[in-house]
Amino acid sequence: MRITSLEEYGLRCALQLAKFKKKSTLVSASQIAELEGLSVEYVSKIMHLFRKAGVVESTRGIQGGFSLAKMPTDFSVKEILDVFAVTQKGNDDLQGFCTNHAGTQSECVHKSQCSIRPVWVHIFDVFDRVLCSITLENLLEGSSALSEKIRSVNFAEQTKEERK
Amino acid sequence: MRITSLEEYGLRCALQLAKFKKKSTLVSASQIAELEGLSVEYVSKIMHLFRKAGVVESTRGIQGGFSLAKMPTDFSVKEILDVFAVTQKGNDDLQGFCTNHAGTQSECVHKSQCSIRPVWVHIFDVFDRVLCSITLENLLEGSSALSEKIRSVNFAEQTKEERK
DNA sequence: TTAAAACATCACAAATTTGTATTGATTAGC
């Protein structure tokens, strides 16, 4: 269970974008690179993914830069992380769980009775509730506010799968 | 945020081990490979990791095989997944979060004021509470029992970090 | 109109993970 590099750095960049958004100023890839200690090329790649996903808007030319597409209060952490999930192979939407196999067989041997899938469904449901409820603004507010926010998440309700 | 292949297949193998444990019989790598549709070599690798971590005990020779070191009621899912975390680079114990960088700098630019670390601390705390509370036995019991189990997890209490 | 600063896109090298192969050691049964 790991956070990919793109997710970690992507979220950091998103936080920088959030700060500049609140000041209503554009921020360039090189500025973010400087602030985060990353290479300009790497930040550019992240911004490219953000733009394709509609997370940022870009302005070309000298004095150009990037701007978060919505206010930090309106972006959940999940929305940011999902930008990178699509480029990854085994991602958290449970797609591919039962099709990717190191294996001697072309189809999942648990097709009819899979004991693993419900586990991930439930665990990722908990995870999603947390990630959906936290906004970029919450992250900017600091640790104790974040902690409070997480405590307020409702974990008791039915999962999507169960409602089907 | 993704589950690695070793984690997914490792947990499946652990479930097979749990079933045989309840029958008090040894199970060989080739048997598990057959049951899970994996190659014998791959299962052997997983068993090797399990044994090094003390999750299974092995018996050599013809009629040898593997046996879960404790009963399925006494193994949490987290204990199983942690076996594979140690072989991975960025793992869920938060080690390395602030030392691995795609970067132009040798140290984390957020050393003094990191806005990302508290996020992962909190999120992984929630995750750990779930993974620690689910046993292999719970997984064998099926989806609805599992669902109930997850609902009973206490998410409100302080995190380890906060108690420090 | 030219130059500089910035984004856009794609290609590619390095690192990591994934899965297989190989060789060796151990045990049971004949």
Add this chain to the structure above:
DNA sequence: GCTAATCAATACAAATTTGTGATGTTTTAA
């Protein structure tokens, strides 16, 4: 003792992810 089945350990090839490079386009301002 010999053989077959099994675990033990390590090496290695393929696939994937990670991060950089190179080339081109757009815009502003002198």
